[in-house]
């Protein structure tokens with residue numbers, strides 16, 4: 001499987017945010033996207049995910065076979081929002097996403113244990129602290145069967161131990177043939193990751 005971007009351009013509100021972005025990512029590789037505030041990291045991830053139209057160029061997934069014929073079918077996008085229903089329990093939220101995305105290697109209980117949230121699956125998601133919410137959103141990655149993780153500032157709100165745990169999970173995902181594209185301001189501890197530096201913010 002291969003994720004390829006060529007001469008990719010993105011815009012917001014009709015104004016160019018970035019242009020001429022290119023990268024190629026093989027199965028098992030990670031790409032860390034850095035750049036100042038407003039340089040277009042989130043926009044790039046959303047364009048790759050297909051949540052925003054691209055302004056120019058192309059981005060595609062090759063070799064996904066019948067199971068993953070497109071980026072949309074292969075990706076799990078984790079944005080700034082965690083995409084969980086606050087009134088549903090943590091377990092109910094994760095069950096929904098497991099069904100929606102396809103069943104990942106871990107079941108809901110195992111994923112919660114893995115992110116250090118064992119025993120609180122019964123709580124409404126809205127009761128969780130900021131960092132616990134992010135950890136539950138990371139558990140969402142583990143219960144889902146999606147090879148391409150698109151992560152927008154995945155460590156936001158995480159404590160040091162959770163940051164290190166996430167680094168291990170991303171490394172394991174890549175070792176398992178997955179791919180990660182992560183926008184970040186902080187080092188993610190991803191050894192051997194490719195790097196993409198977005199330009200200065202438009203004035």
Ligand SMILES: Nc1ncnc2c1ncn2[C@@H]1O[C@H](COP(=O)(O)OP(=O)(O)OP(=O)(O)O)[C@@H](O)[C@H]1O
Pocket residue numbers: 012013014017035036037038039040041042043044201202
């Ligand atoms: N809906 C919108 N309409 C107009 N401009 C927008 C819209 N959404 C974002 N922008 C602008 O697009 C630019 C890129 O924003 P984006 O969120 O992609 O940057 P970023 O690199 O992820 O920033 P940060 O590091 O602060 O998260 C910013 O200048 C932002 O103000």
